[in-house]
């Protein structure tokens with residue numbers, strides 16, 4: 001019977017090293033990263049990336065044949081809990097979204113030639129990528145509705161359509177675009193993935209859409225920095241046939257490959273954020289006085305602390321369990337667990353950050369603390385990568401697989417159960433009371 005909540009000591013040493021590295025080397029850059037252009041940020045992070053590679057922790061989410069360590073999801077989850085504390089840390093470790101998911105997609109779907117052209121340079125940090133599925137005029141929650149079409153014409157695919165929320169498209173070297181190739185096929189056999197290099201004639205980036213994170217995108221024109229969510233028009237955009245990843249109709253199959261492990265890493269990164277916000281909450285509760293006592297002695301603040309501690313602990317255990325399930329039974333058998341933590345991790349982080357803002361009062365609302373930025377980012381994750389409701393649908397569907405319908409009374413119907421019990425044990429019951 002194995003039921004162990006401890007880390008293995010050797011990997012704990014790795015985690016301790018990552019913690020020190022993130023706090024001492026990445027945190028100081030993270031504080032000023034919004035003020036840096038890409039060349040300056042690259043200059044500061046290049047030696048850190050080299051150190052991560054030297055330690056064999058670069059792109060650790062990949063299988064060994066792709067240069068990763070084959071660590072398994074549980075260890076990766078523990079790593080990402082630390083990386084989540086600062087937004088640039090995943091990039092320094094070679095596993096920032098959407099590049100990490102795209103490299104996994106290319107690993108399973110690309111030909112050797114396509115890997116040489118896009119995947120290996122992506123893994124090396126030499127190229128940046130984007131994944132473009134969502135469209136403004138159909139529900140992203142139901143990708144069988146996508147309308148962007150790719151039609152074969154001679155040696156090319158010709159793409160026409162309208163996408164948006166293509167994160168990092170403006171600065172990416174290539175986009176993986178989900179398109180309809182077979183409109184008359186069954187819904188999940190209609191789509192395919194095509195690489196469109198940036199720039200390609202006919203692909204027009206209309207704008208980076210203003211969001212809660214970047215309300216005024218025109219103010220964020222720092223040279224070459226990613227992070228924008230682009231609206232894109234494809235107008236007779238031609239790409240050669242060998243830009244298709246996999247076969248026509250395999251788009252949904254490939255889309256699923258991007259998401260399994262990535263969602264666990266996302267959830268643990270969010271927990272890293274939640275823990276950082278919680279640390280701030282606790283420090284403030286010990287440091288500020290009102291009405292003749294420190295905040296820690298107000299019961300409502302204690303309630304915030306207790307609720308947050310429980311939230312973080314439950315989300316952490318749930319996420320580690322999902323990672324363990326994925327390691328033990330594979331991604332396909334862990335859909336319920338992965339959907340649970342995608343939903344619950346974002347919810348917990350959102351609530352804890354919100355309570356931390358509250359306990360800091362006006363200061364919590366200011367840009368003098370990282371909380372307001374964390375809050376805005378965290379809000380997006382209840383929509384991005386699947387809205388909360390859609391993950392709940394997946395959870396409910398998977399849960400219900402373990403149940404069967406009954407005819408007549410529910411199986412817990414007391415009079416029916418009692419009848420059975422009386423048949424077996426009636427001689428011991430005072431049946432006199434039966435008619436009372």
Ligand SMILES: Cc1cc2nc3c(=O)[nH]c(=O)nc-3n(C[C@H](O)[C@H](O)[C@H](O)COP(=O)(O)OP(=O)(O)OC[C@H]3O[C@@H](n4cnc5c(N)ncnc54)[C@H](O)[C@@H]3O)c2cc1C
Nearest residue numbers: 131132133134139140141165166167380384385386387389
């Ligand atoms: C910050 C950010 C980054 C993103 N990055 C990318 C990216 O890089 N590439 C990309 O392709 N997309 C990206 N997206 C888009 C994201 O994947 C979609 O927003 C998401 O899938 C939801 O689609 P939608 O916005 O069209 O909302 P809709 O599908 O229109 O859903 C709207 C709401 O309807 C409700 N709803 C929908 N379906 C159901 C259901 N079955 N049951 C109950 N309620 C339901 C939910 O409340 C949902 O929030 C990003 C989004 C954000 C916010």
